[in-house]
Amino acid sequence: VATLATAMLLDGVALLVLNGMSISIGDRMSALGNSKLLGIPWLLIVAVVVLVAVGLAMRFTTFGRDAFAMGGNEHVARLSGINVPARKLALYALAGGLSGLAGLMLLSRLGASAPNTGGLQLQLTAVAAVVIGGTLLAGGHGTIAGTVLGVILLGVVANALNLLQVNSYYQPVVTGAVLLVAAVVNEFNRRSGPGH
Template sequence: MSTSQTESTPQSGQEAASKSGGFFRALVARVGVQNLSLIVALILLVTLIGSQNQNFFRPQNLLSIGTAIAVFGVLAIVQTVVILLGGLDISVGSMAGLTSVVSAMIFTAASSSMIGIASALLLGLLCGLLNGVIIIYGRVNAVIATLAMLAAYKGLAQLISGGRSQGYTGSDPIFTAIGRGTFAGIPILIWIFLLIALATHIVLRYTDIGRNIYAIGGNPVAARLSGININRYIIGIYAYVGIVAGIAGVLLTARTGSGQPVSGSEGLELDAITAAALGGAVLTGGKGSIPGTVLAVILLGVLSNGLTVLGVNSFWQNVAKGALLVVAVIIQQRRSGQRAVGLPA
């Protein structure tokens, strides 16, 4: 064998390794480290659960996961937008509960599902605007303001419903189509979640509105000096959150067949915040993505369903969600390089 032939072999190996490394780096750059880690975690979780119980892979169970994540999934999408802006909305679950009750009660009174749905969306819009006005003109921290409104909206839902489920929408064709209908074999609930996620992603990624939201969350002083009306954006985003919370309330009503003041909406705000943080939304604002949140929503849905399929006590689900939120925030702090509170620099 000639010298040129023997030298070509290691060069070919190096070129192949270089191409392989280049492809991997391009993949990481395209998808993102956060999203790749979520995909790997999802694959491992699905493999683990499926190996313990084959019923997990049944089509009916997989569709059940999709319908279960739809309600908190839409709230996680808008929670991501609020976090990108540098805020937080802890009242989304209570808004969903309130609008759920109102949609069912007005449907019963007016015998019209369209009026009930429109009323829920309008009420959600008003609640979101109220949150934004309190934050801006009351000069109240977003966490405190929405924490207070969480209690207020929950109390209002219990007052007008007497603390009980209201109405019955199971016989209405529109509510039935939303809650149990399918399109192309996929439940309508999942389509609504995906459409809201896609629309929000497009706005954030490809419009000036999205770029301004990232700018406000990243550096509000610089954003203000560049001419961005921060107050208008904050009120507008919280109004958008309210509308989507109204949609979540309608989905909740359609899925359960009645207006749910508390039981169906309890803990939705924790699920939404956990999914947004797990998906890479930095709680200080300016960083995050909708695809990451969607992956995190699916991961949480698989985890919750998997624990149920494996017969694990349902109370452990909240423990797991809380632990995931803590882990997500710790990872964010480590990656940002911020000094831990109480530790020397």
């Protein structure tokens, strides 16, 4: 709630400061957003490198195992000797850094930005993709591969709606419905899992 409230507050401040206007960056970052290497877009290469690095770190490092342990049960993680406040700070810093990278990638693709370019809609879509991919909302379980499949599913649904010429206002409705179904299934799986 604090994260969403702060995001809305800062979105509002940006709207006030820029008076809702878009700011163009010209062609400064167009190479990243529009160029290809051997026919593969640079944005896809950057995304795959980040996914592989994070996936390996979460699976094969102490930092990753600690993060999953904290997500499963923070109190038990603390009793196990994990420095929970330090790990949390590192995870928030990592999330902030990756969010900044995602923002630069989007900016390089669009060539301009406005205060509402990313916004709450994009944040909720990202959460939807992660939940659809099987990550528990309560924490403790999730995979990079599942998240990638969630992103692909939402992309295919959005593209299908565009190809079928469905009114664009229905896209948030569909994304919200898919997120709601995934959250209910997610909670059902959590309750019916081991130990319940």
